[in-house]
Amino acid sequence: MTTTENIILNQVQIDQKIKRIAYQIYETNASEKEVVVAGIIGNGFVLAEKIITVLEEISTLKVTICKITINKKKPLEAITTSLSVDDYKHKSLVVVDDVLNSGTTLIYAVKHFLEVPLKRFKTAVLVNRNHKKYPVKADFKGISLSTSIKEHVQVEFSEKGALAYLVE
Numbered sequence: 001m002t003t004t005e006n007i008i009l010n011q012v013q014i015d016q017k018i019k020r021i022a023y024q025i026y027e028t029n030a031s032e033k034e035v036v037v038a039g040i041i042g043n044g045f046v047l048a049e050k051i052i053t054v055l056e057e058i059s060t061l062k063v064t065i066c067k068i069t070i071n072k073k074k075p076l077e078a079i080t081t082s083l084s085v086d087d088y089k090h091k092s093l094v095v096v097d098d099v100l101n102s103g104t105t106l107i108y109a110v111k112h113f114l115e116v117p118l119k120r121f122k123t124a125v126l127v128n129r130n131h132k133k134y135p136v137k138a139d140f141k142g143i144s145l146s147t148s149i150k151e152h153v154q155v156e157f158s159e160k161g162a163l164a165y166l167v168e
Contacts, residue, residue: 017142
């Protein structure tokens with residue numbers, strides 16, 4: 001159960017961050033006809049869907065969604081996507097996750113797509129924790145947060161709304 005003391009972002013703030021990320025993606029891809037938004041299974045995919053909803057409202061881009069399935073506990077296992085390689089080859093692609101913690105999940109997702117020639121490749125996260133152990137960065141981020149190693153950021157998307165909060 002969360003208390004108001006550890007809430008980082010409430011529903012209104014998350015909606016604002018999503019809208020801003022969508023505008024940044026559109027600005028970066030304004031000269032493109034199509035962009036692929038690939039969400040990492042779980043909250044990354046939910047966030048990707050929300051970003052796409054805004055992108056479709058504000059732009060004429062053809063937006064294709066892709067689900068990235070990765071075992072977050074064992075990222076060396078095979079990574080799969082809901083699209084075939086030909087569906088995103090030579091296109092602009094944005095990989096989306098909810099929180100950039102150590103960078104493990106994001107770096108392995110990035111590695112998967114680096115094996116395919118892309119026109120442009122960017123990353124987006126709602127919360128960037130600044131505790132990376134891998135040299136990966138979020139090109140588009142809702143908020144950057146310096147936390148202790150013991151603290152974790154949790155994002156919840158539900159029918160009632162969305163919250164991002166800090167847990168120890």
